Amino acid sequence: MTSKMVIRQPQPVMDAQGSDEWGSGICDCCQDVPECCFAFWCCPCFACKTTKKYGQCTCLPLLDVFGLIPPITMSMRVSMRHRYGIKDTMCKDCLYATFCSSCSWCQMSREMRRRKIPIVLISAKTT
Known part of the structure; x- marks a missing residue:
């Protein structure tokens, strides 16, 4: 008799957010001074x-050094907007990534903390 282990992949569960806007502005440094x-x-x-x-990938942002417009910063902003349903424009993403890179990363970090996606782990059963 053999036993099989059945494992289900964790599924992200997103809290319903009533807003389709960023939770903080690009220059809201006072919300978390040490982080900024x-x-x-x-x-x-x-x-x-x-x-x-x-x-x-942890080292992905290091590729921004090679471009005029930081492609990783911009793509992370776009990805985050899509994941959280934030309405904004690619033009703003490009401007913020190019001219306000550190503020842009702070804004993304605050947004992740605000819209934390809890992961539900389902226990494995032996059958």
Whole structure:
């Protein structure tokens, strides 16, 4: 007699959010001063930390060094807008990624904390 282990993948469960706007503005640094200081003084480290929390490759933001418009920062903003249903424009994403990179990463970090997606783990059963 053999036994099989049945495992179900965890499914993300998103809390219903009533807003289709960013939870904070691009320059709302006072909401989390230590985080914004970290992003200002060491943006690459902060971006890597935020990217890891988002579930992507940790070192992905380091590729922004090679472009005029930071492609990773912009794509993370677009991805986050799609994941959370935030209405905004690619033009703003491009401007924020190019001229306000550290503020943009702070805004994304605050949004992830605000709209935390709890993961429901389903226990494995032996059958």
